[in-house]
Amino acid sequence: MNPLTKKILLAGLGVSLLAALGFAIxxxxxxAPIKVTVAKVERGEVVPALFGIGTxxxxxxxxxxPTVAGRVLRVLVDVGAPVKAGQLLAEMDxxxxxxxxxxxxxxxxxxxxxxxxxxxxxxDAASKRELAAINARRYVDLGTQKFVSQSVVDSRLQEEKSAxxxxxxxxxxxxxxxQDLGRLEQDRNGVREQRANVxxxxxxxxVVTAREAEPGSTVVAGQAVLRLVDPASLWARVRFDQGxxxxxxxxxxxxxxxxxxxxxxxxxxxxxxxLVSDAVTEERIAQVAFDVTSNAPPKALSIGELVExxxxxxxxxxxxxxxxxxxxxxxxxxxxxxxxxxxVWVVEGEQLRFAAxxxxxxxxxxxxxxxxxxxxxxxxxxxxxxxxxxxxxxxxVPSLAGKRP
Numbered sequence: 001m002n003p004l005t006k007k008i009l010l011a012g013l014g015v016s017l018l019a020a021l022g023f024a025i026x027x028x029x030x031x032a033p034i035k036v037t038v039a040k041v042e043r044g045e046v047v048p049a050l051f052g053i054g055t056x057x058x059x060x061x062x063x064x065x066p067t068v069a070g071r072v073l074r075v076l077v078d079v080g081a082p083v084k085a086g087q088l089l090a091e092m093d094x095x096x097x098x099x100x101x102x103x104x105x106x107x108x109x110x111x112x113x114x115x116x117x118x119x120x121x122x123x124d125a126a127s128k129r130e131l132a133a134i135n136a137r138r139y140v141d142l143g144t145q146k147f148v149s150q151s152v153v154d155s156r157l158q159e160e161k162s163a164x165x166x167x168x169x170x171x172x173x174x175x176x177x178x179q180d181l182g183r184l185e186q187d188r189n190g191v192r193e194q195r196a197n198v199x200x201x202x203x204x205x206x207v208v209t210a211r212e213a214e215p216g217s218t219v220v221a222g223q224a225v226l227r228l229v230d231p232a233s234l235w236a237r238v239r240f241d242q243g244x245x246x247x248x249x250x251x252x253x254x255x256x257x258x259x260x261x262x263x264x265x266x267x268x269x270x271x272x273x274x275l276v277s278d279a280v281t282e283e284r285i286a287q288v289a290f291d292v293t294s295n296a297p298p299k300a301l302s303i304g305e306l307v308e309x310x311x312x313x314x315x316x317x318x319x320x321x322x323x324x325x326x327x328x329x330x331x332x333x334x335x336x337x338x339x340x341x342x343x344v345w346v347v348e349g350e351q352l353r354f355a356a357x358x359x360x361x362x363x364x365x366x367x368x369x370x371x372x373x374x375x376x377x378x379x380x381x382x383x384x385x386x387x388x389x390x391x392x393x394x395x396x397v398p399s400l401a402g403k404r405p
Contacts, residue, residue, distance in 0.1 A: 033393040033394050034384055034385050034386050034388060034393065035384070035400060036383065036385070036394050036395070036396055037381070037384075037396070037397060038347055038379050038381055038382060039322065039323055039379070039380060039382050040377065040378070040379055040380075041320050041321070041370070041374050041377060041379075041380060042320070043319065043320055044318060044321050045316060045317070046316045046360070046362065046363045046367055046369045047363050047365075048247065048314075048362060048363055049311060049312050049313060050240050050310070050311040051240075051308070051309070051310050051311075051364060052239050052286075052308075052311075053239060054237045054288070054306075055236065055237055055303075055306055055307065056236055056237075056258075056305045056307060057237045057303060058229035058230060058231075058233050058234055058235075058303060059230070059234070059287070060204070060206075060229065060230040060233040061209075061227065062202075062204070062228040062229070062230075063226075063227060063228075064200050064202070064225055064226040064228055065219060065221075065223050065224045066197065066200070066221060066223075067222070068194070068197070068221050069219065069220045069221050070092040070095070070219065071092065071093040071216065071219075072090065072092060072215050072217050072218075072219060072225060073090075073091045073094075074090065074091050075089070075090040075211060075213070075214065075215060075226070076089055077208050077211075077226065078208065078211060079208050079209065079210060080208060081207070082205075083202045083206060083207070083208060083228065084202060084205055085203065085204050085205050086201055088199055088200070089201065089202055089208075089225075090225050091199050092197075092198035092199075092200070093198070094195055097195040097198070100191045101188060101191050101192060101195060104184060104187055105188065107184050108181065108185060111177065112181060114177040114180065114181075115174065115177040115178055115181055118170065118174035118176075118177040118178075119174055121170045121174075122170035122171055122173075122174050124170075125163065125167040126170075128163045129160065129166065129167050131163075132156070132159045132163040133160050135156050135160075136153075136156040136159065140156075200225060200226070202228060204230055205230065206228040206229055206230045208226055208227070208228055209227045209229050209303065210224075210227035211227075212224045212225055212226065213225045229303065231301075234290065234301050234303070235268075235271060235287050235289045235290065236268070236290075236307050236309060237286075238287070238307070238309045239278070239281070240283060240284050240285075241282070242277060242283060245284045247313045248273060248284060248286060248311070249270065249273070250272065250273060251269055252269060252270045252311045253267070253268075253269055253311070253312055254267070254268040254269055254270060254310065255267060255268075255310045255312070256268050256290065256307050256308075256309050257308045257310075258305055258307050259305060259306045261300070266291075267291045268288045268289055268290045268291050269288065269289060269291065270286050270288055270289075270311065271287050271288065271289035272286065272287040273285075273286045274286065316360055316361045316369050319360070319370060319371065320370040320374060320375060321370065322368060322370060323367060323382050324362055324366045325382050325383060326345075326380045326381060326382045327344060327368065328343060328344060329341070329342055330343065330354060341354075341356045342356065342359065343355050343356040343373060344357060344373075344374060344380040344381065345381040345384075346374060346378055346379065346380055347379040347380065347394075347396075351390075352394065354390065355374050356373055357370050357371075357372065357374055358370070358372040358373055381394075384400075385400065
């Protein structure tokens with residue numbers, strides 16, 4: 001091969017390599033078109049919904065314990081046992097309360113006897129006064145007729161006054177005896193209340209969920225010996241993101257999915273919305289009650305079980321809708337005069353145009369309502385390999401592996 005031919009072949013090979021390198025850079029390098037996926041803006045209705053996670057709790061739970069410190073004498077029920085209102089669940093050691101009741105009963109008997117004595121003394125004093133009054137009137141008449149001296153009349157009048165004083169003293173003694181009787185009755189009633197408080201009774205129908213103390217253990221006032229819940233009052237305490245809680249209201253229908261049986265969702269409704277939100281997690285808290293045909297809750301519910309709750313809000317009006325993934329936030333436009341904008345990249349032939357939109361409600365299916373900015377039928381970018389600009393070269397593909405915006 002002559003030198004000229006060799007040079008021509010080498011030059012052709014170099015050109016081919018440069019062309020291949022340029023083609024590779026144009027296809028896969030930083031100068032390559034950005035791969036994007038697109039979607040058509042459709043017209044329809046968006047069914048907004050709220051999603052939250054919570055736990056099953058009891059609306060009515062009771063802590064059964066003594067009102068004073070003491071030692072547990074016996075516990076009559078175990079965890080899981082159904083109980084009726086007024087049923088004896090446990091009993092504290094009464095210590096000396098029975099003896100104090102017996103002592104006060106004896107003191108009451110003595111006080112009743114004292115009252116009876118005081119009443120008899122009052123009747124005797126009244127009889128003496130009546131006799132003294134009769135004698136005094138008789139001697140006053142005799143004194144008027146000068147049959148007796150004035151000193152005798154004065155003596156009979158003095159006897160009448162003494163008899164009246166005796167009545168006053170008897171009435172005071174009777175009142176004191178009755179007050180002593182009333183005080184002792186109150187003391188006995190108080191001790192009886194203390195004696196009754198050592199008997200721990202069920203305040204309502206329910207199920208025992210915890211046994212906190214055993215016989216022989218000492219508990220302080222207010223400490224729970226047993227925990228009781230009303231199984232008919234079970235509901236879900238659910239947390240919703242504050243940023244997406246618009247429309248949360250009492251009475252909204254709910255779908256409750258339990259972790260233990262996700263294939264069998266339960267229906268319910270919002271029963272109450274707590275006034276105080278969680279400022280740390282930025283969540284609103286609501287109680288969702290189960291829909292039941294009787295007073296009993298659905299079977300197989302367990303307190304503390306995690307649930308996923310979906311609240312269905314009223315459907316939005318018919319309007320353009322697009323995927324939520326297509327929304328983008330761009331920084332200041334026109335030198336910062338318009339601030340940050342939310343919108344979509346609209347595909348117009350081989351060009352891209354950023355259209356600021358006003359979005360409405362969004363559904364759990366990933367679609368969002370468009371109130372203004374784009375019309376139905378427009379093509380918008382959903383996912384892109386890299387951030388886009390109005391001058392970006394792009395290529396529409398069916399899907400992206402990473403689906404990065």
